Amino acid sequence: MAREPWRSGPVRVAGAMSGTSLDGVDVAVIVTDGHEILEIGETRYRPYSVTDRMVLRDALGRWPGEAGVAEAAEVVDEAHMVALEAIEADLVGYHGQTLVHDPDGRRTHQAGDGQALADWLGLPVVWDFRSSDMGFGGQGAPLAPFYHFAMARRIGATAPLAVLNLGGVGNLTWIDPAAEGPEADGALLAFDTGPANAPLDDLLHVRGLGTMDRDGDLAASGTPDESVVETFLRHRHFSRLPPKSLDRAAFAALGAAVEGLSDADAAATLAACAAEAVIAGLSLCPAPPERLLVAGGGRHNRAVMARLAAGTGCAVEPAEAAGFDGDMLEAQAFAYLAVRVARGLPTSAPGTTGVAAPVGGGRLSRPAEAGTLRTGT
Ligand SMILES: Nc1ncnc2c1ncn2[C@@H]1O[C@H](COP(=O)(O)OP(=O)(O)OP(=O)(O)O)[C@@H](O)[C@H]1O
Ligand SMILES: CC(=O)N[C@H]1[C@@H]2OC[C@@H](O2)[C@@H](O)[C@@H]1O[C@H](C)C(=O)O
Structure with missing residues (x-):
């Protein structure tokens, strides 16, 4: 039987993520x-090419079997094949x-x-990380929280x-870094806060201003x-108790709400909405966090970061402040979760997705030809 180094002990694993912004594929290796x-x-x-992005955008909101979905899947597979070529991992x-993503419809x-x-x-x-959580009554998202727990341990948070x-x-x-593990009661509370960059990206796209508001320059000028913002905060998402997750399109109406505003004021309004959604989310947490580590492209948007810093009672810092990229x-996170799936460990819990009990998920696919397993260093 082929050696399966990912079964026990430390394993070198690559994670690949293609996020809702449709900008490209991120790959990261951890042990x-x-x-x-x-x-x-x-x-x-x-990065995805302009054509790739168009194919992906056209397939948003569609289910397997519907027009454009097979083409989108091909784009995604091919981009990952290139991104992961010759990667040193097991x-x-x-x-x-x-x-x-339709959590209410469990799909x-x-x-x-x-x-x-x-x-x-x-x-x-390891793939198809979300279905099993949904099958057991969870939202299927977010799944990164178990990795966030490991991060807190790595930086020695108390x-x-x-x-x-x-x-x-x-x-x-x-x-709560003092909890025994990520699946322990009260260790984690996680949920989608609301829209972040998607409405801003869509605004720039629709107005022909590029793909993103780099550094938040446009928003900061408005x-x-x-x-x-007040009307936005009356959306039922904000009064729902966590866990809760969202489809990228859940706040599509925001685009219409800023239609009559100048480019700068529209961007400033959407940046404010992204920040206020997080501030509303923080009020649902069991205790105020000591620090808020911010990851994702939105940490570069100074309008979002400034409003966040003004509205929260804790230190708002980019993830880099704690030594993370x-x-x-x-x-x-998906590298970490892949190892947990391969070892039969849970990847979500009631506090992260609302699933009935801690569950694992994901499918493990071995390469078709026996004996072709490559090993990393
Ligand atoms: N320098 C920057 N200044 C302002 N905004 C930026 C910058 N870089 C990236 N962004 C924003 O971040 C977005 C990409 O963020 P990220 O890659 O974290 O999202 P994602 O992983 O695709 O999405 P999700 O986490 O929802 O799946 C871009 O679409 C853009 O709006
Ligand atoms: C269904 C889905 O892909 N959700 C993504 C999306 O992008 C951000 C947010 O919405 C989060 O819930 C999730 O991704 C992260 C990686 C997660 O599962 O933790």
């Missing part, structure tokens, strides 16, 4: 035993690209075929802290329309 982060390794980024965690779909990737790379691939991801959608994890936390 972990499924509990501790033992080493942080190589990272890679492979195992791969492949999140894929979420095209649609989610991540485009990408783990078996195809395993065959191409000659490496075992007081509660929070990790915030500002991607297309925002998600927040409150962590004035938020506070009446839009804020662009790579999600890829690292």
